[in-house]
Amino acid sequence: MPGTVRMGLEETLLYLGRWGKYQMLTYFIIAVCMNYPTSWQLYGIVFEGPSVPVSYSCSPKPEIGLAQKNDTCSQWKFVEKIETNKAVPSSKLQQVVGNFTYYYEGSEPCSKFEYDPSQLGYEFEKSDGTIQQQWDLVCDKGTWVTWSQVVFTVGALVGATICPPFADYFGRRKTFFLCQLLMCVFGIGMAFSPTFASFCVFQFLTGGFAMGNDLCGFVIACELFPKDMRSVLSPLIYFFFSTGSAILTGWTIAFPKWSHLQLAISLVPLLTLLYYPFCPESWRWLMAKGRNNEAEFYLNRAAKFNGLKPVDRAILFDNLSENNKDVPVKSEGIIDFFKKPMLVLYMAAMAFIMSASNLVYFGLNLMSGALAGDPYINFLALSLVEIFGVFIAVAVVGYFGRRIPIMCFFFWGAIFLFLSAIFSKVEGLKDNLGEDKLGKFITSFTIVGKIGITASYCIILVYIQEIFPTYMRAFGIGITAGLGNIGTVLAPISLLASELEPTKYWIPTTIFGIVALLGGLVTLIIPETVGRELPATTEDVLNMSHTLSPEEWKAARHQAKLIFTFSAKSTDSPDQGVENIAFEGDESRSPNINSSNKL
Incomplete structure (x- = not known):
């Protein structure tokens, strides 16, 4: 399908500054508004219905x-x-x-x-x-708590499928705040559920709108910046998800009754609706819809806040100059993509590593109650180490690429999860180390393994947007992310392998380790994308080599250096290589770039 790549907006965003005050403040507010409530709803069930029965x-x-x-x-x-x-x-x-x-x-x-x-x-x-105590979910109903977790993740899977098209049609901002409102409303419904069945219905709806809130907020935040900033800001936004999860620990201590906890984490996020009049609409979406005056209004608001003169309309809207000329994209269709077995293999591999990351990531948090030690401290530690994982991912993604770091981080997670399982199962270790010390070893291995899984997940968020050709990018990201959510659904189910007995939790830990190991190996199937122009056609993807030349590595690392040194200089000059535009696509089609997710 023919399309164009508009460069005027990119030059305008560079004028506003890569790290402009308005963009950074808006990014911070949106990141908090989307990640804190979503993380609370996602992981509230860890305490409302612990995987290890009371x-x-x-x-x-x-x-x-x-x-x-x-x-x-x-x-x-x-x-x-x-x-x-x-x-x-x-x-x-x-x-x-x-x-x-x-x-x-x-x-x-x-x-x-x-x-x-x-x-x-x-x-x-x-x-x-x-909820186990509320409705006596024990004995023959002992697995119902786990299945309620599955209900939430299935709702998130449906939300990830339904919400993006609404965001493309009605706008990111409206859909974001509507999802936020409905997530809170149905979350309150969970707190007042008279039966377990009604609780599950509300849980399904809460999960769906929580995912919609997360996806739309992700797009609004990341589209504030030039495209070459996305490889840093896409993973960095989940720093806020990790801190939100950590804050949940405080909520659970303040509200020891599940319904009070659920009510609190659903009421407080309603305050984020106060930001609606001040939140900008995605200027990329506005220009893609031909609403240029509105886009100019928000851009000028940013310029004024940053202490700059109004944006130059000639640069923003003039596509006649040599630099801003519409670049034609070869007419191809989705069917052409599926005619190439290698491209289908790349999509399948990307879907697998996304699913593997979601499975292990979510599963480890659900399993926190089975680890030795205080369950609150364990959950807090699992949340805080994610921050370390996020910063590691941000640090390496520009200098070392996508492919090898993802593989290494998967292997990192697998090694420590296998160690955790071995220490849990091998006879004699308890006698030699003592039960208390053995438990600390197992917990420590699990927490350290979580760092690797978090880092791999953050880089996958960038990688998934760089492997599909322009005409296929929106559809490819949507399909891959949708299949990736299968891992989120399987995470609570995998815990059933332990029969919900703490002494048997080495079984799901081993499963997570195997999945992480396979994820690292499967990553090697996909070509490296760092420092390369996004593919426009099928042939562009097929011609990608799995490694970069020394010159390509030099250009990519130079670009990363400019970003990390807070340089405002454009990086698209010939001697600096071509910028890696993680979100570039057919702007006229408003592609679904909001397919990144934690479930």
Whole structure:
């Protein structure tokens, strides 16, 4: 399909400054508005319904039943009660309570459970601190909590499919704040759910709009800057997701009852709606829709805030000069892409590494309650180490490319996850190290492994946007990200392999390690893209080599140096190589670049 690449806006954004005050302030606010509420909704279930069930016992009233000693899910059925002074010998089970003797015979499911969250280190209320306690999701319902997590991730998968087209049609800003509002509304619905079924319905809807909120916010934030900044700002935005997850730990301590926690993390984000009048619409989207006056209005607002004169209309809208001339793109269709087996292989490989990253990333957070030590500290540590992973990814993505760092970070995660599983399973280590020290080793290995998985995920967010030709970019990113969400859905399901017993959590840990290892190997299938102009045609992708020449590496690293030294100079001169435009595409089609996700 024919299209054009408009360069006037790029020159205008360089005029505003790569690190302009207006862009950076807006980026910060949007990043907080999108990541904090989304991370709270995504990981709230870790405390509202822990993957490791809260300890429980059968404790029926005497006139209803008698708990069985060897079966916490069953009770002896009540038959009759007689005043103790009138009781006669009987072969039936009996207990004396006050002045009465209660008789029991036959077995039946337990009618009432008592819970002890303190055995796992939680500060929950004993009656209804979690959804497990609220609706007695134990015994034959023991896996229902896990399946509720699946419901949320399926909702996110649907949201990732449905919301982007609305953002393309109605605009990023409107869709972003609408998703934020609906996410909060349905999140509040979760808090007041009268039944587990209604809780799951609201959870599905909350997951869908949380993903829409995340995707639209990602686009608004990243489209504020010149295209060569995206390789840094795309992964950096998830610094805020990590800090949001860390803050959730404080919420859980402040609100030990699940419904109060859910209500709090749904009400507070409503404050972000106050930013709606001040939030700019994506100027790329406005220009793609022909709404140039509005785009100019927002750009001039940014220029004024940055202490600059209004933008030059001749540069912004004049596409007649040699530098701004429309660049024709070869007419091809999606069918042409699928006729090339190598391109289909690249797409499949990209979908796999995205799915692998999501599976391990989300699975490790869900498993935090099974690690030795305080569950709150474990979750906090798993969140904070992500910050380290984000900064490592930002530091290496420009200098060392996409392909090799992703592979190395996957291997990093796999090695430490395998160590965690080995220390959990090998007999004799507990006797040699002691249970407490062994638990600390296992927890430490898991946390360090999370750093590698986080770093690989952040680089994949850039990589996924650079491998498809222009005519296929929107569709390719959407399909790949959609398939990648399958890993998010499988994450809670993989925990069932442990039968939700802490002593068997080495099984999902091993699964995560194998998946990470495979992710690293599969990455080698895809060509390197750093420092290269985005492919416009099928042939451009097929002609990509898997490694760069020394000259290409030099140009790419020079460009990275300019960005990290806060240079405002354009990097598209011949002696500096061609900038790697992570988001470049057919502007007239407004491609779905908002397909990056944590689920």
